[in-house]
Amino acid sequence: MSKTGRDLLDAARGDVPEITAEEVKHTVDSGAEVALIDVREPDEFRGGYLPGAEHVSRGFLELKIEQVVPDRTTPIVAYCAGGVRSLLAGQVLQSMGYQNVKSMAGGYGKWKDLGFPVQVDKQMSAEQLNRYSRHFLLSQIGEKGQAKLLDAKVVLIGAGGLGSPTGLYLTAMGVGNIGIVDLDVVDMSNLQRQIVHTNDRVGTSKVESAAATLTALNPDVNVIAHEERLNRDNALDILKDYDVIVNGADNFPTRYLVNDAAVFLGKPIVDASIFKFEGQATVYHPAVGGPCYRCLYPEPPPPGMVPSCQDAGVLGALCGTMGSIQATETAKLIVGFGEPLIGKLLMYDALKSQFRTLKIRRDPACPVCGDSPSITELIDYEFFCGLTEAPAGAAANGH
Amino acid sequence: MAVTVRIPTPLQEFTQQQDAVEIAGADVKEVLANLDSQFAGIGQRLYDEEGKLRRFVNIYVNQEDIRFLQGEGTAVSDGDEVSIVPAIAGGL
Numbered sequence: 193m194s195k196t197g198r199d200l201l202d203a204a205r206g207d208v209p210e211i212t213a214e215e216v217k218h219t220v221d222s223g224a225e226v227a228l229i230d231v232r233e234p235d236e237f238r239g240g241y242l243p244g245a246e247h248v249s250r251g252f253l254e255l256k257i258e259q260v261v262p263d264r265t266t267p268i269v270a271y272c273a274g275g276v277r278s279l280l281a282g283q284v285l286q287s288m289g290y291q292n293v294k295s296m297a298g299g300y301g302k303w304k305d306l307g308f309p310v311q312v313d314k315q316m317s318a319e320q321l322n323r324y325s326r327h328f329l330l331s332q333i334g335e336k337g338q339a340k341l342l343d344a345k346v347v348l349i350g351a352g353g354l355g356s357p358t359g360l361y362l363t364a365m366g367v368g369n370i371g372i373v374d375l376d377v378v379d380m381s382n383l384q385r386q387i388v389h390t391n392d393r394v395g396t397s398k399v400e401s402a403a404a405t406l407t408a409l410n411p412d413v414n415v416i417a418h419e420e421r422l423n424r425d426n427a428l429d430i431l432k433d434y435d436v437i438v439n440g441a442d443n444f445p446t447r448y449l450v451n452d453a454a455v456f457l458g459k460p461i462v463d464a465s466i467f468k469f470e471g472q473a474t475v476y477h478p479a480v481g482g483p484c485y486r487c488l489y490p491e492p493p494p495p496g497m498v499p500s501c502q503d504a505g506v507l508g509a510l511c512g513t514m515g516s517i518q519a520t521e522t523a524k525l526i527v528g529f530g531e532p533l534i535g536k537l538l539m540y541d542a543l544k545s546q547f548r549t550l551k552i553r554r555d556p557a558c559p560v561c562g563d564s565p566s567i568t569e570l571i572d573y574e575f576f577c578g579l580t581e582a583p584a585g586a587a588a589n590g591h
Numbered sequence: 592m593a594v595t596v597r598i599p600t601p602l603q604e605f606t607q608q609q610d611a612v613e614i615a616g617a618d619v620k621e622v623l624a625n626l627d628s629q630f631a632g633i634g635q636r637l638y639d640e641e642g643k644l645r646r647f648v649n650i651y652v653n654q655e656d657i658r659f660l661q662g663e664g665t666a667v668s669d670g671d672e673v674s675i676v677p678a679i680a681g682g683l
Contacts, residue, residue, distance in 0.1 A: 441680065442680060443680050444678070444680045447680055465678075465679045465680055466679070467600050467601065467679040468600045469600065470599065470600040470679070472676075472679060488649065488678075489646065489647045489649070489678040490646045490647075491645075491646035491647055492647055492678065493645070493647040493677070493678060497636070497647075504601075537676070539676070541610065543610070544610065548674075549654070550651050550654050550655075550656070550674065550676065551654050551655055551656065552656065553656065553659055555658075
């Protein structure tokens with residue numbers, strides 16, 4: 193015997209207890225554990241939702257709820273626009289074994305009428321909704337996470353082997369503001385791995401070439417050109433406006449400079465380095481208790497002791513592997529999903545197709561981020577790395 | 592007592608391009624000394640003139656940095672993995 197919509201609704205009302213908007217507010221304000229699940233359609237959610245609510249459309253409920261609420265004993269309050277669909281959704285949740293499910297009577301409409309606070313995310317255009325639709329399907333990102341990416345400010349140190357793939361993926365993912373620091377021009381020998389540049393741009397500025405590619409890929413992204421070499425005079429000023437620093441420098445002085453400046457500014461570095469067929473990646477973030485570059489390598493190698501890629505070579509696609517890891521770690525830091533590579537050194541051996549992870553720790557005796565730091569301002573990094581005979585004087589600017 | 596020593600790319604010129612070698616020894620110091628006698632020249636890339644480990648080279652036993660264990664006195668046992676991890680700067 194077929195049932196009417198009314199029959200199904202009556203049955204749901206019998207199964208799923210209701211809770212008033214006032215009671216929900218009280219529960220949330222008390223800090224009691226509760227999962228607020230908004231079961232409306234995406235465009236309704238976009239118009240505003242209860243602060244702290246997770247969006248799981250009724251159509252995706254069975255498929256996504258276990259990611260959002262893994263524990264079947266967590267109390268759930270489901271709501272929709274008027275309190276009808278959430279009853280039907282509540283019934284589904286009960287049948288999946290959720291033990292404490294309630295439906296908010298009157299739904300979002302009632303909540304709003306009572307003048308309770310609502311949250312409205314950044315409004316996205318139709319094009320953005322389409323462009324980032326695969327991110328919206330990931331419960332760890334969703335529209336909230338995408339909004340964070342669009343608001344984020346990330347700076348790339350170098351538009352070279354690592355900066356190219358990292359910049360391309362950050363752009364494709366919709367990181368809204370991307371700074372690029374580089375003074376070089378595109379050389380034919382770069383194109384084997386620096387995939388942000390093209391053949392017809394040989395001889396032109398790397399920053400301009402990268403900006404042209406990135407802007408063509410995603411018009412949402414604002415590219416900020418820093419056509420200069422990072423040094424002790426400009427580093428703090430350039431880096432201070434960014435949320436995350438992505439390091440793809442090809443030399444030790446810049447790596448120590450970026451590290452020290454990031455420690456002083458309290459900002460994370462998503463770091464990678466490459467050599468022949470081998471890559472290393474980690475996230476330095478002393479502000480949250482992780483180590484810095486100097487905790488791992490207190491002193492640089494003497495000049496000539498460690499050969500450079502220019503001398504020893506590097507596999508083009510290795511840059512893509514390590515750059516993609518940097519882009520992934522950057523997105524994790526901005527959105528706040530997964531476990532960032534803080535305190536872990538990821539090593540990739542392309543010849544053996546092997547990844548390994550080593551633990552790295554904050555060194556309490558670290559001269560920059562340790563308990564009693566001896567370095568409290570930027571120093572002469574060329575001298576520190578043994579590349580010049582004597583430290584540049586305090587007045588020696590702009591060389 | 593033999594452990595596997597992981598050789599990083601920049602030092603593989605000393606080990607006939609091998610990325611891992613089996614070396615005997617009871618602690619890290621002994622393992623690295625035996626490594627140097629088997630592959631001449633690698634030791635001076637690990638130790639400075641005063642015989643101290645260079646600060647841009649980290650030695651791990653399994654997943655841990657020996658600086659946070661017992662340094663070069665860290666004991667090793669059969670099947671352990673000793674990794675040499677030098678700073679590399681390549682990015683461009």
